[in-house]
Amino acid sequence: MHRFIFQCNANELSGLGHLMRCLNIAVTLKEQNSSTPIIFNGEFNTFAKEQLNHHNFTIINTENLDSFKDATLILDDYCITQKDIDLIRTKVNTFIKIDDFNEFNLSQLDLIINFRSCAESESYSNNNTCLGLDYFPFKKPLIDIRKHNLKNENSKISNIVIFIGGNDQTSVGNKILNLLIECVTNKNIYLIDKKTELKTRYISNNNNITVQPLVEKIEELYQLADVFITGGGLSKYEVAFCCIPNASISQNIGQAEDTTILAASDLTYDLGIATQLNPSMIKKELMRFLDKDILLKIKNSTRKHFSTHSTTKLAQRIIEVSQ
Incomplete structure (x- = not known):
């Protein structure tokens, strides 16, 4: 039976984005064929392992791929070199790479996936590609949130959610929270902070503040939010898919470049880079972003740029090249 191996990490260095987009693809592959063996190879923190165990996926951590000659390997890792790529190519039957930056020679791979906005304009060294938002891998529960927000014409802001991601090393989430408190009143503001173990609540500037740990079902946060402030990773795509007006403060240069592209299409509002926070x-x-005309412009743009069939379309393409 054909096996799929997802090679990625979810740790202090990488954050959770690589895992979550691989997980979304893996779940959809499993839906296509429930007996398909799916393995995750990498270094995973406790939260990540809980996510993988919930879906009964096998977890390993090895550099030795000799026993996976028959498998399809899907690589999603920024800490990779051309030498690593060339070696993996010799070890597995089918080699697919999720690639954001088009930095390597990928001509010998079986499929390149880049679902970033405007990725279809990239010129890869390989013609076998899935490029652009038509292949964005989202969690299935986000469909209902998108449909609800597509119908919802209410522009009132009650709930603002801040989630910088699983790798907020500079604690920019707390800094954004304190600045936001100075900008608004009578709002419910939620900060999702992985360093927080217990949910706490307090009032500041007539705002109801909740600081809480990361929840297992991220869709619960999206369902709650009228406005979302994200880090520069996967979550900005997910909230845009859900038709939620959002702003992004990127964690590194690569994310900042991507955020600039999304902001040019009015799919997010660019707050800059966390390490350069002024x-x-x-x-x-923040005050400009919260202007009702800006929020409406972002919401209207999110209506146009996503498809609810993109994850299935991507999974089917992966299955095709693996046969």
């Missing part, structure tokens, strides 16, 4: 400037940008 409080007075960010406060001004």
Whole structure:
């Protein structure tokens, strides 16, 4: 029976984005054939292991791929070299790479996936590609949130959610929260902080503040939010898919470049890079972002750019090249 191996990490260095997009693909592959063996190879933190165990996926951590000659390997890792890619090519039957930056010679691979906005304009060294938002892998529960928000014409902002991601090393989430409190009143503001173990609530500037740990079902946060402030990774795509007006503060240069592209299509509002945070400037940008016309422009753009069939379309393409 054909096996699929997802090679990625979910740790302090990589955050959760690589795991979550691989997980979304893996779940859809499993839906296509429930008996398909799916393995995750990498270094995973406790939260990540809980996610994988929930779906009964096998977890390993090895550099030795000799026993997977018959398998399809899907690689999603920024900490990779051309030498690593060339070696993996000799070890597995089918080699697929999720690739964001088009930095390597991938001519010998079986499929390249880049679902970033406008990726279809990239010129890869391989013609076997799945490029652009038509192949964006989302969690199935997000479909209902998208459909609800497509119908919802209410522009009132009650709930603002801040989730910078699983790798907020500079604690920018707390900084954004404190600046946001100065910008708004009478709002419910939620900060999702992986360093927090217990949910806490308090009032500041007549805002109801909740600081809580990361929840297993991220869709619960999306369902709650009228407005979302994200890190520069996968979550900005997910909230845009859900038709939620959102702003992004990127964690690194690569994310910042991607955020710039999304902002040009009005799919997010660019707050800059976390490591270059200037409080007075960010406060001004937050106030501009929260203008009703800006929020409406982002929401209207999110209506146009996504398909509810993109994950299935991507999974079917992966199955095709693996046969």
